[in-house]
Amino acid sequence: MQKIYIYDSVEKRKRLFEPIHEGEASIYVCGPTVYDEAHLGHARSALSFDMLSRLLASAGYRVKMAKNFTDIDDKIIKKMADTGKSLKEITEHYIKRYLDEMALLGVRRADIEPKATESLDAISELVERLLEKGCAYRTSSGDIYFDTSKDSAYGSISHMIGDEEESRSRVSHTQEKRNPRDFALWKGCDEKGGDVCFDSAIGRGRPGWHIECSAMIEKHFKGDGRYTIDIHGGGADLLFPHHENEAAQTRCATGHEIAKYWMHNGFVQIDGEKMSKSLGNSFFLKDALALYPGELLRFYLISVHYRNDFNFNEEDLLSAKKRLDRLYRLKKRVVASKRRDADPLFKERLLSAMADDLNSSMAMSIIDEMVADTNDKLDKKPADKALKGEILGNIAFIEELMGFGGSDPYEWFQHGIDNETKREIEELIRRRDEAKKEKDFATADAIRERLGQKGIALMDTPDGTKWERL
RNA sequence: GGCGCCAUAGCCAAGCGGUAAGGCACGGGCCUGCAAAGCCCUGAUCCCCGGUUCGAAUCCGGGUGGCGCCUCCA
Numbered sequence: 001m002q003k004i005y006i007y008d009s010v011e012k013r014k015r016l017f018e019p020i021h022e023g024e025a026s027i028y029v030c031g032p033t034v035y036d037e038a039h040l041g042h043a044r045s046a047l048s049f050d051m052l053s054r055l056l057a058s059a060g061y062r063v064k065m066a067k068n069f070t071d072i073d074d075k076i077i078k079k080m081a082d083t084g085k086s087l088k089e090i091t092e093h094y095i096k097r098y099l100d101e102m103a104l105l106g107v108r109r110a111d112i113e114p115k116a117t118e119s120l121d122a123i124s125e126l127v128e129r130l131l132e133k134g135c136a137y138r139t140s141s142g143d144i145y146f147d148t149s150k151d152s153a154y155g156s157i158s159h160m161i162g163d164e165e166e167s168r169s170r171v172s173h174t175q176e177k178r179n180p181r182d183f184a185l186w187k188g189c190d191e192k193g194g195d196v197c198f199d200s201a202i203g204r205g206r207p208g209w210h211i212e213c214s215a216m217i218e219k220h221f222k223g224d225g226r227y228t229i230d231i232h233g234g235g236a237d238l239l240f241p242h243h244e245n246e247a248a249q250t251r252c253a254t255g256h257e258i259a260k261y262w263m264h265n266g267f268v269q270i271d272g273e274k275m276s277k278s279l280g281n282s283f284f285l286k287d288a289l290a291l292y293p294g295e296l297l298r299f300y301l302i303s304v305h306y307r308n309d310f311n312f313n314e315e316d317l318l319s320a321k322k323r324l325d326r327l328y329r330l331k332k333r334v335v336a337s338k339r340r341d342a343d344p345l346f347k348e349r350l351l352s353a354m355a356d357d358l359n360s361s362m363a364m365s366i367i368d369e370m371v372a373d374t375n376d377k378l379d380k381k382p383a384d385k386a387l388k389g390e391i392l393g394n395i396a397f398i399e400e401l402m403g404f405g406g407s408d409p410y411e412w413f414q415h416g417i418d419n420e421t422k423r424e425i426e427e428l429i430r431r432r433d434e435a436k437k438e439k440d441f442a443t444a445d446a447i448r449e450r451l452g453q454k455g456i457a458l459m460d461t462p463d464g465t466k467w468e469r470l
Numbered sequence: 471g472g473c474g475c476c477a478u479a480g481c482c483a484a485g486c487g488g489u490a491a492g493g494c495a496c497g498g499g500c501c502u503g504c505a506a507a508g509c510c511c512u513g514a515u516c517c518c519c520g521g522u523u524c525g526a527a528u529c530c531g532g533g534u535g536g537c538g539c540c541u542c543c544a
Contacts, residue, residue, distance in 0.1 A: 012474095014486075032544075045544040075542070160473055160540065209542085235544030240473085242543090265544070266475085269537085303493085304483070309476070309537070316482055319494040326493090329507065353484095361484045365492030375508055379501090441503060448505075459506045466507085 002059040025061040030234035033070040034094035048265040048306040050107045067110035104294030106403040114216040122215040124200035135252035139176035142188020148181040151248040158240035184208035210245040232259035331409040340389030342397040413468035
């Protein structure tokens with residue numbers, strides 16, 4: 001079995017992946033809070049862990065991945081007040097939008113997609129255990145806080161411990177908190193709570209943010225007594241306090257660590273600036289998807305290693321488009337052939353690159369080399385059926401592992417062009433072919449020029465004239 | 471104030487102690503009626519200064535310049 005190394009952001013080093021259960025890989029990724037449209041950062045996170053899951057599956061692991069939707073939250077409550085809509089109307093809308101958009105990026109669905117509203121039993125049960133063990137306390141207002149002083153290992157995940165920082169900390173010093181680091185497990189219901197109050201064994205209220213992940217993980221996964229899951233993932237911003245708090249809750253309640261490995265993806269910036277609504281800088285995924293195919297966005301977003309910062313800009317995206325076009329031009333040359341097994345050496349190299357902490361940049365350079373190499377062979381032996389079949393096999397493996405290259409190559413180059421226009425283009429090509437037959441190159445070139453102005457490029461091949469949208 | 475990340479050719483970007491992948495752009499060539507596409511060739515000693523080492527872009531120390539977390543956040 002392919003050895004897989006992943007960078008563990010807690011130990012800050014690459015570690016050989018050795019799962020809790022032989023041949024299985026359990027992953028939990030922190031998903032979005034569903035109160036608004038998904039942005040490019042959500043896409044990058046989803047893409048990072050989609051690559052991880054594809055890698056593990058390709059390497060022969062049985063993968064069980066969970067990605068949650070936080071559907072109880074202050075921001076959702078605010079949205080309810082702003083729009084007059086119910087919690088369910090809001091969260092279901094954005095969950096669907098999220099899933100649809102991620103599907104366009106080629107992100108596979110998680111095996112389990114738990115929601116906070118559907119995990120309340122597990123949550124209240126976990127809070128109850130924490131109360132029993134003395135790791136949590138109630139306040140006069142009915143809130144329940146986690147007592148960080150009861151966890152001697154608190155800080156071991158993010159390494160964000162320090163006594164001095166408290167004076168500078170921007171954490172509000174709620175009087176009811178015993179320690180500034182303590183955080184809400186459960187928020188008691190008051191009149192303002194409206195319809196987001198739930199009855200439970202620990203009283204009426206709603207869960208805090210961090211508790212849902214710990215509860216869902218304990219509910220859906222069986223560990224080995226030392227760890228519950230293999231890999232816990234999320235955006236770099238979640239390392240502290242979110243993941244620190246999750247780990248503390250699970251440790252106090254169960255006596256073991258929540259995850260064996262921790263992975264965090266880097267941030268997305270827009271034109272060198274932090275993404276924000278106020279800057280109005282192509283913030284939402286839907287805006288990008290309105291302009292470019294999801295597959296291209298995927299290709300572009302994974303061209304940078306997942307742990308590095310990503311600076312999104314149109315110029316780089318366009319150069320990524322040209323790079324991906326090369327793969328599709330190769331595919332055009334072989335698509336009519338019968339698929340064969342991929343080149344074993346190519347497969348091995350691609351898998352090894354990804355097995356080295358998801359080195360997608362390296363993987364893409366290997367793909368580029370394969371494209372150049374096989375184009376060259378095809379130039380020399382245009383009728384080599386075995387080669388063509390193997391190339392199709394290579395591309396199928398790329399699609400399986402990397403999630404791009406699976407589209408029809410002709411449609412790829414005709415993205416966004418309606419059938420009416422296609423017919424017009426083909427008619428002009430016919431007229432140009434006739435002109436060429438009669439050696440009337442002036443007319444032929446005029447037609448090519450005319451199409452070129454519309455962004456259509458022509459290329460004469462042994463199989464006739466092909467066209468592409470630039 | 472605490473914790474941490476990053477700095478590689480015009481641009482994007484790998485590299486994880488053994489002598490700089492890949493892509494885009496540029497230039498030259500082959501091919502082509504001419505093109506496009508494809509293929510081939512062409513470019514960097516790795517922010518600066520010290521140190522460790524037979525050997526450093528890669529390790530250590532110090533600068534400079536970006537960025538992030540510590541409050542909801544992918």
